[in-house]
Amino acid sequence: MKQYNIAIEGLDNGSFQQQGCDTVLRAALRAGIGFPYECNSGGCGSCKYEVVSGEVENLWPEAPAVTERDRRKGRLLACQCRATSDLVIRMRPQPEAVPVIAPRRMPARLLEVREVTHDLREFRFGTETPASFLPGQYAMFALPGVSSPRAYSMSNTASGGREWHVQVRRVPNGKATEVLFEKLRPGDELEIDGPYGLAYLREDAPRDIVCVAGGSGLAPMVSIARGASQAGLLKDRHLHFFYGARTPRDVCGESFLRELPEFGERIHYHPVVSMPGEGENAWRGETGFVHELLRRRMAERMSECEFYFAGPPPMTNALQEMLMLEHRVPFAQIHFDRFF
Ligand code: FES
Structure with missing residues (x-):
């Protein structure tokens, strides 16, 4: 070598x-x-x-x-x-x-696949060695037949296990999603390299937590919520989870949060849809963009919160601008990794 x-x-x-x-x-x-x-x-x-x-x-x-x-x-x-x-x-x-956990390469095997929405699936991988990552981090997946590795965030927490769960949205004509959705079968092997990412849960931050997810940014935010619950952070603070979807059938995330004991008491779910549709299947909840709902619901409390977000660049840009320029939230309280 x-x-x-x-x-x-x-x-x-x-x-x-x-x-x-x-x-x-x-x-x-x-x-x-x-x-x-x-x-x-x-x-x-x-x-x-x-x-x-x-x-x-x-x-x-x-x-x-x-x-x-x-x-x-x-x-x-x-x-x-x-x-x-x-x-x-x-x-x-x-x-x-400086990495809190040094990234390393390891062989992994696909264990199972679960449907999250009509076009979002959770792929669960297992490694021989214990999984080692912080809530909110991602790993690079070398998929067979795809020239460059893909970055996917974990939705689970490492918590002493050997599993790495990632959620992937099907991209039309996307090489990597074609391999994941059509070719890879449980038992198949690939290489994982990780963990990476700096938008991980800060356990020592004493503030209420706000997670904002859009599109396939759901996974790292679910991991943050799970990590906060497991670390006992929600005994004395609240976690607000905002999810911005394009259409009603893209809305997701609540089922993962419902598994956590603090749901409804200290974990609050706020979905919003930008294209609500019409007629019988129209969305009856909040409409607009996710940063607009965040502004409506949290305006006076913004500077007292710790923010984590993941989603498409227009969403992360709008959030960053709103938090820092409109609400003067210190940059140290805002955590996100930009993907394009
Ligand atoms: Fe190299 Fe983003 S880390 S371009």
Whole structure:
């Protein structure tokens, strides 16, 4: 297995090894370096860095997070680069990005598949070694026949078990979803690499918790709610769970929350639909976008809460803007990983 040494310019103890097919980012995180990142998939742009000396293979030169300006300045994405020689790189490690649990690769087997909605399924994987991740984190799944690994958030909690549950929405013509929905069968093997992600449950934050999910962002928010319940955090605080769906048949999440003993008392579910439909099957509850419902329900209490959210970029952008600019919620109380 090829191995390269990567040194961070200007840092005496800032060198690490890249082995096998790792990217520069994953190798850094495995070594406990606080390399800034969010999506691990070329979309967010948080992992930009520069090569001072040495050679890299760029796995996705057209990645959407790289601008023309970045190209002119020689900036690359660490999540899309592999060293092909020893390297010296320029980047600034951040203490908040140091992994709480070092990610590792492990073989996994599909155990079972469950329907969540008409187009959302939960896939449950098992590993030989104990599952190790925090509520709200994700892992990279190397699916057979799909060239690059996919990032999926876990909906369960590790809690001493060996299972990794992820929820995936079927994407028309999506390669990865075709493999998951049509080809993979219980017993089939693949590789999981994780955990990753910085939007994990902060057990030491003393505030009420607000989870906001849209689309397939349901899984990490369910994991946060489960984690908060298991850690006993809801004995003295409330958890508000907002779910934004496009149509009535996309609404989901309540059944997972109902399993938790605090449901109805300290866990409150707030669904909202942006396309309510008409006639007999029309949605009779709240309508509009999820950040608008959050504003209506929580306006005066925003700055007293800890926020977690996951969903499509327009949703996460609207939420971030509203919380920080309108309601002055400190950035340290807002947790999300951007996926595109
Ligand atoms: Fe690399 Fe998002 S683009 S972490």
